[in-house]
Each structure stands twice: as C-alpha cells, then as structure tokens.
Amino acid sequence: MLEALQFEFMQNALLAGILISIAVGIIGSLVVVNKITFLAGGIAHSSYGGIGIAIFLGIPVLFGATVFAVITAMIISYLTIQNRSRMDSIIGIMWAAGMAIGIIFVDLTPGYNVDLMSYLFGSIIAVPQGDIIYMGILNVVIIAVVLFYYREFLAISYDREFAKLRGINVEFFYTLLLVLASLTVVAAIKVVGLILVIALLTIPTYLAEMFAKRLSMMMILSSVMALIFTMSGLFVSYRFDISSGASIIMVAIVALVVIKLFKKE
Template sequence: MIEALSYDFVQNALFAGVLISIAAGIIGSLVVVNRITFLAGGIAHSSYGGIGLAIFLGLPILLGATVFAVLSAIFIAFITQNNKNRIDSIIGMMWALGMAIGIVFVDLTPGYNVDLMSYLFGSIIAVSNEDILYMASLDIIIISLVVFFYKEILAVSYDSEFAKLRGISVKFFYTLILILAALCVVAAIRVVGLILVIALLTIPTYLAEVFASRLSSMMIISSLFAVFFTISGLIISYFFDISSGASIIIVGVATLLAVKVVKR
C-alpha cells in the first residue's frame, strides 16, 4: 500500500475520502437528528435525473447532478412543510421520477458512457482534481454555515416549536439543511455511488450516537468514523480488487454491528 501512495489517483482517492467524510459526518448527523433519512434518499435518487441530463447535453456531470439535487431539495422542503399527509408517496414519486428521467436521457444519448456505473456504485479511485476542489469547497461551506448558525440549527433540529417561539425561521433552516444534504449527496456519489450514499450519511452517525451527548460532538465523532470507513474500505478494495464503494459500506456495517454487540 505504501508503494501505491506514489500514484496520483491513490492520493486523490485518500484526499477525497477524508473530505467527503467530514461533510458526511456533519450532514449525516443533521439528517439522522431531524429524521429526514428518507427525504435525503429521495434527493439522492432524484439527482440521477441531473446526471442523465448532463450526459445528454454534454455538460459536467457534477453540475447537472448538483442543480437537480438542489432543486429537488427545495421542492421537497416546500412539499413536506405544507402537505405532510402524503410525504411518503410524494418522496417515493420523486425518487422514481428522478431515476426514470436519468435513464431516459442516458438512453437518448448516442453511444454508451462507460463512466456511468461509477456514479451508481462509486469509484473513489476515479476522483479528479475538479472533484476534490468541489468537495473541499463543500466542506468550507458546510463548516462555515454550521458554525455560524449552530444555535439555530440545534433548536430547529431538536424542538422546532420552541425555535418558532424564539423567532427562528424554521422553514428557512429546514430548507437549508436539505440543500446542504443535497450538496453532500452529490459529492458523496463519486465515493460510494448513488445506491450506497445514504449508508455513508447514516452509519457513522448511528455509531456516533453511542459516544456523543451533544450534536457538535456527534458531528466530530461521526466524521472520524466516516474517515476510518473510507480509508479502510479503500485499502481493502486495493488489496482484493473489489468495488471501493461497497468496501466502505461493508466496513461501516461491520463496525456498527461490532460496537452494538460489545455495548450489549
């Protein structure tokens, strides 16, 4: 593995793993605490429509996925705050619609895009310098917003009614959390893929809940677990020549089960 570190693609993979782990740890904590895992899943799968559209139009795939994911997050935030009776049905519809749109545009694109599978199941060793720049920018944005609005986000996450009484705009911060989740999902797609991205957001947080008593400490511990999962998964995928995204998630699940067993 030491020899492999001399390769640029391995260095990029390690950088990407650390960067996306920081974002996943912070956003994953907000997703779990706010109980919006299903909503984040809807956003993740909706973003596939943006991937297909970007391939069809010849645009940067991350750009298409980002725009589609953010628009989906805003729409989902609006729907879930104003029509809570049919949330599951609406999210399920968007989940399927996004995938369907992506598939249609890919089918309409002449030829076959061999890189498409990496967006479904992840390919951390294919991360480019542009992807790393995107992830680094995302980390800066997320950390800055969470630090600056920590009290408001904390209040909205744990007691929205109390937050309203304190004059906090619950709708704004709820929408902000979903938008940040959308951006994190798009960045994580390159690491673990569209299919497994929700696992990367939730597994480290479930583990962090065992050790953390505050939201801030949960974010830090969750990020550390995510770093451990991504680096361990990358090492395993290198030695056994298997999918890096799947390896990362398997390491995460195995660690979660081990911690739960030891705790009992």
C-alpha cells in the same frame, strides 16, 4: 497500500476520502437527528436525473447532478412543508421521477460511453481533481454555515415548536439543511455511489450517537468514524480488487455490528 500512494489517483482517493468524511459527518448528524434520512435518500436517487441530463447535453456530470439535486431539495422542502402527512408519498414520487428522467436521457444519448456503474456504486479511485476541489469548497461552506447557524440548527433538530416561539424561521433552516444534504450527496456519489450514499450518511452518525451527548460532538465523532470506514474500505478495495463503494459500506456495517454486540447499553 503505502506503495500505492505514489500514484496520483491514490493520492486523490485519499484526499477525497478525508474531505467527504468531514461533510457526511456534519450533515449526516443533522439528517439523522432531524429524522429526514428518507428525504436525503430521495434527493440522492433523484440526482440521477441530473446525471442523465448532463450526459445528454454533454456538460460536466457533477454540475448537472448538483443543479438537479438542489432543485429537487427545494421542491421536496416546499411540498413537505405544505403537506407533511404525505411526505413518504412525495419522496417516493420524486425518487422514481429522478431515476426515470436519468435513465431516459441516458438512453437518448447517442453512442455514450460513460461508466454509469461508478455513479451508482461509486469509485473513489476514479475521483478527478475537479471533484476534489468541489468537495473542498463544499466543506468550507458546510463548516461556515453550521458554525454560524449552529444554535438555529440545534433548535430545529430537537424542538421545532420551541424554535418557532423563539422566532427562528424553521422553514428556512429546514430548506437550507436539505440543500446542504443535496450538495453532500452529490459530492459522495463518486465515493460510494448514489445507491449506497445514505449508508455513509447514517451509519457513522448512528454509531457516534451511541457515544456523544451533544450534537457538536456527534458531528466530530461521525466525521472521524466516516474517515476510518472510508480509509479502511479503500484499503480493502485495493487489496482485493473489488468495488470501493461497496467495500467502504461493508466495513461500516461490520463495525456497526461489532460495536452493537459488544457495547453495553
């Protein structure tokens, strides 16, 4: 593994793993404690629509997926705020619509030669420099927003009614969280793919929740665990020449099972 680090693509993969681990650790913690994992899943799969449109128009895929995912997040936020009792139906519809739009536009693209598997299941060793810059900027934005609005996010995560009584705009921060989640999902697509991205958002956080007593500590532990899983999965992928996204998630699942078996409640 160490000799492979002399190659630029492996250096990019290592840097991407570090950056995305920070993002999923912070946003994954907020997603889990707010119980909106299914919403994040809907946004992740809907973003395929942006990938298909970007391929059809010949624009950068990352840009297309980002714009589509953010718009989807805002639509989902509006619809679920208006009718929370139908949240599951709304997410299911958006999920299917995004995937359908992506598939149709890819089919309409003449002579495309894009490796769509890397978007579905991830390929961290194929992360380009532009994606790393995107991840770096995203981390700066996430850290700045969460630090500045930490008390507000904490309030809406555990007691929305109390947050409203304190004058916090719950709907705004709910929407902001979904937008940040959509940006994180897009950044993680090249690492583990949109099929597996929810696992990377939730497994490290689920484990961190067993040991952390505070949301801030959960974010830190979740980021560290995500980094361990990503680096270990990258090593397994390189060693056995298998899919990096699947390797990362399987390492995380094995760790989850082992910790659950040996940790006393």
